[in-house]
Amino acid sequence: MNEKELKKYCSCVSEVVAKRLTLYLRCFIQLKEEGYDFVSSKELAERFNLNSDLIRKDFSYFGTFGKRGVGYNIDEIIEKIKTILGLKKVYNVAIAGAGNLGKALADYPKFNEGTFRIVAMFDNNARKVGRKYGVNNIPIFHVKELPEKVKELEVDIGIIAVPARAAQQVADSFVKAGVSGLMNFTPARIAVPSNVKTVCADFRAQLEMLAYYVSNLKKSE
Amino acid sequence: MNEKELKKYCSCVSEVVAKRLTLYLRCFIQLKEEGYDFVSSKELAERFNLNSDLIRKDFSYFGTFGKRGVGYNIDEIIEKIKTILGLKKVYNVAIAGAGNLGKALADYPKFNEGTFRIVAMFDNNARKVGRKYGVNNIPIFHVKELPEKVKELEVDIGIIAVPARAAQQVADSFVKAGVSGLMNFTPARIAVPSNVKTVCADFRAQLEMLAYYVSNLKKSE
DNA sequence: TAGATTGTTAATCGATTAACAATC
DNA sequence: TAGATTGTTAATCGATTAACAATC
Numbered sequence: 001m002n003e004k005e006l007k008k009y010c011s012c013v014s015e016v017v018a019k020r021l022t023l024y025l026r027c028f029i030q031l032k033e034e035g036y037d038f039v040s041s042k043e044l045a046e047r048f049n050l051n052s053d054l055i056r057k058d059f060s061y062f063g064t065f066g067k068r069g070v071g072y073n074i075d076e077i078i079e080k081i082k083t084i085l086g087l088k089k090v091y092n093v094a095i096a097g098a099g100n101l102g103k104a105l106a107d108y109p110k111f112n113e114g115t116f117r118i119v120a121m122f123d124n125n126a127r128k129v130g131r132k133y134g135v136n137n138i139p140i141f142h143v144k145e146l147p148e149k150v151k152e153l154e155v156d157i158g159i160i161a162v163p164a165r166a167a168q169q170v171a172d173s174f175v176k177a178g179v180s181g182l183m184n185f186t187p188a189r190i191a192v193p194s195n196v197k198t199v200c201a202d203f204r205a206q207l208e209m210l211a212y213y214v215s216n217l218k219k220s221e
Numbered sequence: 222m223n224e225k226e227l228k229k230y231c232s233c234v235s236e237v238v239a240k241r242l243t244l245y246l247r248c249f250i251q252l253k254e255e256g257y258d259f260v261s262s263k264e265l266a267e268r269f270n271l272n273s274d275l276i277r278k279d280f281s282y283f284g285t286f287g288k289r290g291v292g293y294n295i296d297e298i299i300e301k302i303k304t305i306l307g308l309k310k311v312y313n314v315a316i317a318g319a320g321n322l323g324k325a326l327a328d329y330p331k332f333n334e335g336t337f338r339i340v341a342m343f344d345n346n347a348r349k350v351g352r353k354y355g356v357n358n359i360p361i362f363h364v365k366e367l368p369e370k371v372k373e374l375e376v377d378i379g380i381i382a383v384p385a386r387a388a389q390q391v392a393d394s395f396v397k398a399g400v401s402g403l404m405n406f407t408p409a410r411i412a413v414p415s416n417v418k419t420v421c422a423d424f425r426a427q428l429e430m431l432a433y434y435v436s437n438l439k440k441s442e
Numbered sequence: 443t444a445g446a447t448t449g450t451t452a453a454t455c456g457a458t459t460a461a462c463a464a465t466c
Numbered sequence: 467t468a469g470a471t472t473g474t475t476a477a478t479c480g481a482t483t484a485a486c487a488a489t490c
Binding site for chain 2: 012015018019021022023025026027030048049084085086087089091099100101103104105107108115116156157180181183187188189191195197199201202203204205206207208209210211212213214215216217
């Protein structure tokens with residue numbers, strides 16, 4: 001679904017703003033770990049190479065979070081951003097594909113302190129099916145069981161970590177089974193109905209964009 | 222480095238355009254695999270949920286690629302886009318971190334038909350160091366050796382797949398050793414000089430953005 | 443109170459969309 | 467030639483930046 005269609009379904013801020021919010025969250029968490037209690041938009045901007053005007057503007061879409069003359073209480077704003085982004089809930093996540101990538105995702109450290117709970121993995125390799133993966137004992141089911149299990153386990157978000165040729169089929173199964181969001185790690189473009197949000201997490205696309213800049217930087221040396 | 226600073230160093234198009242170009246490339250490749258020879262911007266847009274005006278506008282920054290009344294020759298435009306994105310060269314890539322993620326990346330199918338050549342992995346686990354990983358026999362060196370090996374192997378792009386707390390240090394080593402681009406898989410914000418381009422590939426940030434839309438979609442049900 | 447920083451409005455800038463002449 | 471689609475210019479829209487009154 002594109003951004004315009006999305007607006008029919010939710011009164012969300014634009015994708016750039018949402019992306020920056022996740023970024024700000026990372027920065028505030030990092031500062032908290034370093035022992036800070038308060039930070040101004042100016043300090044935040046200088047530290048992380050951001051724009052202080054934009055930081056304040058972005059927050060202003062959601063209310064007033066700072067203290068004039070002082071800045072932002074870090075603990076407080078972390079909670080506020082989490083609330084805005086919907087990170088105070090728990091999301092059930094299922095991973096299609098129990099290869100290297102699927103496993104790396106399943107092992108991903110804590111996956112945001114319990115916000116995202118990986119409840120199932122799917123694969124079509126008979127040797128993997130029926131086993132449990134990793135420290136969290138995530139059950140691996142056959143891909144055939146995906147529709148049934150996704151419903152049963154009330155999965156909210158599906159992760160597509162299968163070969164590209166199977167991506168659309170897996171996406172269709174996830175959608176049919178009622179997920180609201182998909183994270184697609186394959187290079188394939190997948191089509192979904194407009195009430196499902198997808199994010200593209202294809203490494204290759206990102207690496208190619210990097211190549212564009214690297215090749216142009218080198219030219220100007 | 223932010224987009225404004227970048228412009229000092231290269232006459233690149235904006236990040237949104239570069240990103241869309243990688244996207245178009247994927248679409249054209251997919252159509253080629255399906256046996257198509259020609260496609261119009263309109264067909265492309267309908268098929269992949271894009272905007273045909275924008276497709277033509279994006280191409281126009283780089284020249285004229287289509288045939289009026291007909292559309293685009295798919296083989297031809299694939300080559301053109303690859304040239305624009307700098308994908309006709311070979312980039313030496315090194316991966317810091319030989320955990321699940323590092324391995325998944327090293328195994329990533331063909332990594333764009335030889336455009337990106339993974340020449341080394343680095344880890345600080347003594348049991349991994351000295352071994353070769355995977356079908357491509359990628360040597361695993363100790364992180365201490367990173368600066369030396371990166372220079373020796375003429376690495377262009379560094380991938381950061383280590384724990385977040387080590388990200389900045391690894392980035393510094395890569396930069397010092399002369400890489401032009403960094404792909405950062407950790408949630409840590411890394412600071413680099415303005416002649417190095419970084420892309421953020423943190424899963425968590427993407428998943429959080431997805432959560433924002435999912436939680437808002439659900440509300441309006 | 444004086445200094446600092448927020449929240450917000452107005453001004454600017456850039457990106458997308460609309461429209462159409464050029465031409466295959 | 468007629469129909470189709472490009473490449474490009476002009477119009478619109480949205481996002482960022484600048485500026486400053488409000489207030490801690």
